[in-house]
Amino acid sequence: MASSNSIPSRVLCVDGDLAGESSTASRRIRAIVDALREHGVEVIESLSYEDGLANLVSDTAIHCLLLDWSLGANDEGSHAAATDLLRKLRKRNEAMPVFLMADRKALSGPMTVEVASLADEFIWTLEDSPAFIARRVEAALDRYFDGLLPPFARALVNYNRDAEYSWAAPGHQGGVAFTKSPIGRLFHDAYGETLFRTDMGIERGALGSLLSHSGPIGESEQYAARVFGSDRSYSVLNGTSASNRTIMSACIGEQQIALCDRNCHKSIEQGLAITGGIPVFLQAGRNRYGVIGPIHPDQMTPAAIAAKIAANPLAAQAKSQRAVYSVVTNCTYDGMCYDAKSAEALLGQSVDRIHFDEAWYGYARFNPMYRDRYAMRGAASSHADDGPTVYATHSTHKLLAALSQTSFIHVRDGRGAIDHGRFNEAYGAQASTSPLYALIASNEVAAAMMAGPSGEALTQDVIDEAIACRQAVAQVQRELAAKGEWFFTPWNAPEVTDPATGVRYAFADAPADLLAHEPSCWVLHPGESWHGFDALPDGWCLLDPIKFAVVAPGMQADGQLAEQGIPCDLVTAYLGQHGIVPSRTTAHMVLFLFSMGVTKGKWGTLINALLDFKRDYDANKPLAEVLPRVLAAAPARYAGMGLKDLGDQMWAELRAGRMGHWEAEAYAQLPKPVCTPRVAFQALMAGEVELVPLNEMANRVVTVGVIPYPPGIPIVMPGENIGPADGAWISYLRVLQHWAEAFPGFAKEVEGTIEKDGVYSVYCLKS
Incomplete structure (x- = not known):
């Protein structure tokens, strides 16, 4: 981070006179811009309100706005556009200094109270000198930077500026040690000096103490x-x-x-x-x-x-x-x-x-x-x-x-x-x-x-992008379904109601603004089969729109598997081969998390990749072409197979092995607790345990949590009895163990187990 007096200052000037050369107004605004640039301020020029708004939305490194109130026709319509620009800016940034510029003689009509409150200062371009106006802008920039940094960041900036000589830890001494070896220099240059200069020991009292x-x-x-x-x-x-x-x-x-x-x-x-x-x-x-x-x-x-x-x-x-x-x-x-x-x-x-x-x-x-x-x-x-x-x-x-x-x-x-x-x-x-x-x-x-307002603006952007992606997938699914073809479905209500009008929409057709601002569109309402939690009271639970899951075909409304389906483990492997990493994958769903770092280009690429998967799956493209990494992991197992061949085998195993059934049984009931997790953990640390293979584990007390991923929730906790050999917990682990053996490269992670030669073992209390 840089100090406020070394941060590159950027000012956006929205003024149509910047395009002219001979008029008094053109010469005056150009003189103001030149005065700012002489003092090292970068000025971005914009000739219209529309272009100015686009700059403000896309570039958060703009630190100040100079806005010509008399731009365009200088009438009610242009003033409305200027007001809209200011409103949208303040929804994102309430602190950025805004200078409203006008020539008293050219000013058409009085400014509203709203406009006056949205701006910070007024500039009468033909009265004060360009040098004076530039100094006013620079002073506002200094105040903005001073208020922008929160307490610790400001202290860290000031510490870095002081460039002290330290005789205390850490030993790299501001990164200098790294520069004394070739590999260290590569590391230093990769991250930059600022990181290392701000990495210091607890002796720096000026920064305070994390522990106190x-x-x-x-x-x-x-x-x-x-x-x-x-x-x-x-x-x-x-x-x-x-x-x-x-x-x-x-x-x-x-x-x-x-x-x-x-x-x-x-x-x-x-x-x-x-x-x-x-x-x-x-x-x-x-x-x-x-x-x-x-x-x-x-x-x-x-x-x-x-x-x-x-x-x-x-x-x-x-x-x-x-x-x-x-x-x-x-x-x-x-x-x-x-x-x-x-x-x-x-x-x-x-x-x-x-x-x-x-x-x-x-x-x-x-x-x-x-x-x-x-x-x-x-x-x-x-x-x-x-x-x-x-x-x-x-x-x-x-x-x-x-x-x-x-x-x-x-x-x-x-x-x-x-x-x-x-x-x-x-x-x-x-x-x-x-x-x-x-x-x-x-x-x-x-x-x-x-x-401030930036929190809502940033989170709303994420919600808007997630909804746009969900609706795009729903539209593709509907279009393909009309042709008798399959595609993925977004996991959300297939229909929503506008509570203000009572109008009911298919999700794909619902107004984006309704979905983005009406929580009832995301509530799990009783009697709606899409979510499968019918016993919940209305309003008790809401599906977060930014946690976007797509459902693959194959799971029927009654919870039974259809004869044909698409295993999502294969979908995720395909996406990974194409540089797309989902957040989590279950047998029937793939989850993608939207955040402030997700863009339209990113989710558009995701939809393209899902369409590519459908094309290659339907064509049964050879694994050698579409999943070479999977083939390389077990060439003898997957030799000569196509994408659909492997998918059909996986689906058949899901049906025959009843993985979903045993998963449901494992989570539907609680094992019997024999001792507290602390007692079990202490026994583990004291070595008073033995590593027991799955086929010998019946009715043993585990000393670690057994946690299959997904869903990442313990089926057995430390101190609990894992139950009989034909019970839910051992049966579920047996199915997972067989899956890993049947499909190399697709094994489920089961935290708490130790796998050796394809056999799961778990630390249990000595019998």
């Missing part, structure tokens, strides 16, 4: 709290896994009950191993495509929670029969967004600390599409003191714009609040004493990008 939350780092966390609506926010540099473990360490003691979403990340399992908590699980539903849905609200009532605790064989060991903590995954990886306000009210009757794991959902606060569906709703001060303490964890690197590893913990204090000093001990146990300051800055900048 002091100085600019503390100010940065306070800034993030204001942006995200929390009482306190903590910057975390080793992912939301560490954020989740921090919260659990602070909230749960040995032999205390924790209400845990079974649809949980592995870090929740790790938090249980650290704390010694007794998990009582809330189970989510599952549809015919294997999508894990939300927990039904009936499971969150006090009576249901009390019954779950009473039925848990480990709960009798608990210090109290009241849970001290609850965690819910919101939104899920597949895009299931809870009515978080209602979920909090339900859970708050039984527990004082509620944690929403929103790793994939840090943007929700900033767009009205998600109103009431996230943890940090409204202002922190607007919530009642007698409500539960609420935590949210955000992976700012996932769908916001921070660097990898960055995360935030947000806290809204209420009942059961944990004071900062106590919480910080848990935080320090998960943090490094040698943080990379570039990560802190990127976390803060990701928050700053969401502040």
Whole structure:
């Protein structure tokens, strides 16, 4: 990053007189532009409001706008265009300095109050000198840059500008060490000097301390709290896994009950191993495509929670029969967004600390599409003191714009609040004493990008692009279906209703503005078969439009497989061969995540690739042509096969092996807990375990979580009995093991297992 006095300043000047040469107005605006350029300011020239707006939308490196109010016909129509430009700018950037330029004599009619409020200053081009006007613009640029950088980023900029000599860690000393060897020099030049100059040890008091939350780092966390609506926010540099473990360490003691979403990340399992908590699980539903849905609200009532605790064989060991903590995954990886306000009210009757794991959902606060569906709703001060303490964890690197590893913990204090000093001990146990300051800055900048109107503008852009892609796929599918051909279908409601008019549209034909701004178009309504979660109350769950899944043909409405179908593992392999990497693949769906980095060109290429797959699949193109990497991985197995040949074999195995059936059975029930995850983990670390192959695993107690990907949810947790040889969990693993053997290169990842010679083994307690 650069200091404010070294950032290249860019000004957009929208003035039709820039094209002229002889008129007084042309000479005067040209003199103003020349004066700015003499002082090193880059000026972009635009002759119309339309071109000016296009520049502002496409170039966020513009720092100031000079706008001629009398451009064009200088009439009501041109003034309306200028007003529209200013409105659209302010929706994206409320701080950019705007100078409205006019000649008093040429001014037609009074400016409105709205226009006056959208602009910052006025320039009467024929009165003040060009040099004076240029100085006014430069002063506004300085103020803009000073206000643009949030606290820590500003401190880091200033530190880098001071160019100190350090005699402390790190040893590369601002990157100098790298320049002393050929490989080091390549590394240094690849990343640039600024990264290394801003990588320093904790001796730099001017930057504050991550562990004591002091100085600019503390100010940065306070800034993030204001942006995200929390009482306190903590910057975390080793992912939301560490954020989740921090919260659990602070909230749960040995032999205390924790209400845990079974649809949980592995870090929740790790938090249980650290704390010694007794998990009582809330189970989510599952549809015919294997999508894990939300927990039904009936499971969150006090009576249901009390019954779950009473039925848990480990709960009798608990210090109290009241849970001290609850965690819910919101939104899920597949895009299931809870009515978080209602979920909090339900859970708050039984527990004082509620944690929403929103790793994939840090943007929700900033767009009205998600109103009431996230943890940090409204202002922190607007919530009642007698409500539960609420935590949210955000992976700012996932769908916001921070660097990898960055995360935030947000806290809204209420009942059961944990004071900062106590919480910080848990935080320090998960943090490094040698943080990379570039990560802190990127976390803060990701928050700053969401502040003010830019947050809604940025998130709306993502929603708009995702909807455009969904509708394009739906239109292609409909066109091909009319010809009797197959194609992929977007996973969303096939029809939507405009609540204002009652008009019902096919999804492909619905007004894009309706889909982009009306949450009811994305709610899982009862009785709609597309989502497969019919028992849910209306409004309880919303499908996040930016988590875009396509469904391949083959799964029938009754949950049975058709005789013919397209296995999505093959689709993903094909896309990968063409440089397209989906987020996740199940047997019947491929998931793509839209973010601020997705463009029309990117999703247009995706649709082209899906069409290419259809063409090559229907033509049964040889694997040697379309999937050479697959063929190279197992040439004897795939020799002479075409794309459809392999797809037909895969589909036949899905039907014969009943993978979907056993997956559903494995997630429909909970194994019997024999000991807590902590006891199981300690046995593993002490070596009091044995590695047991699948064919000998019946009724053994596992000491690791067994987590097939997809869906990435544990079928068995540490301390649970894996059940009989013909039970759901071993049967599901047996099917996955056979799949890996039958189709080399397409094995499912099963975390917690150790594969050797095609056999899965799992660490279990010694018998």
